[in-house]
Amino acid sequence: FLEISPEGKVPVVKFDDKWVADSDVIVGIIEDKFPEPSLKTPPEFSHVGSKIFGTFITFLKSKDANNGSEQDLVNELKALDEHLKGHGPFIAGEKITAVDLGLGPKLYHLEITLGHFKKWTVPESLTYVHNYMKLIFGRESFVKTKAAKEYVIEGWAPKVNA
Numbered sequence: 001f002l003e004i005s006p007e008g009k010v011p012v013v014k015f016d017d018k019w020v021a022d023s024d025v026i027v028g029i030i031e032d033k034f035p036e037p038s039l040k041t042p043p044e045f046s047h048v049g050s051k052i053f054g055t056f057i058t059f060l061k062s063k064d065a066n067n068g069s070e071q072d073l074v075n076e077l078k079a080l081d082e083h084l085k086g087h088g089p090f091i092a093g094e095k096i097t098a099v100d101l102g103l104g105p106k107l108y109h110l111e112i113t114l115g116h117f118k119k120w121t122v123p124e125s126l127t128y129v130h131n132y133m134k135l136i137f138g139r140e141s142f143v144k145t146k147a148a149k150e151y152v153i154e155g156w157a158p159k160v161n162a
Helices: 023-033 052-061 069-087 098-118 127-137 140-145 149-160
Strands: 013-015 018-020
Touching (some): 052 098, 098 127, 098 140, 127 140
Antiparallel strands (some): 013 018
16 A cells, blocks of 8 residues: 555545545546536635644644643634535535535544544534534445544554654
């Protein structure tokens, strides 16, 4: 695997004898090869939720409960909740797009990892985020391809204990 993706990045897909390990590039190639149904995200929605993963990692690695990293994550999730309230059920409306396909697995990792290492869950008050996660996690394509919870935990353990 490391010969294909030296940095160990996933996802990895082979297109025309070339391995590609960048999610955005992969989505672009898929859009070109298979334009229907379109997964293109309208530009005005392409950055929705983009800070969630970074704030999740900061909170996960945090050893100081008072450093604000938990609140930063909650604030990003609240912003997503507000966006979904006005535009949902997906980020760009009724149709799933590339931004959802990128954010969904990150939320899956967030839910499993923070639940395991911090005993933390997405606040119940963020009903649109919970509905969004249920929609994404329930998709047949997601169910068939998601990593098992134990692998997610095992993969994050070195970062938590660093």
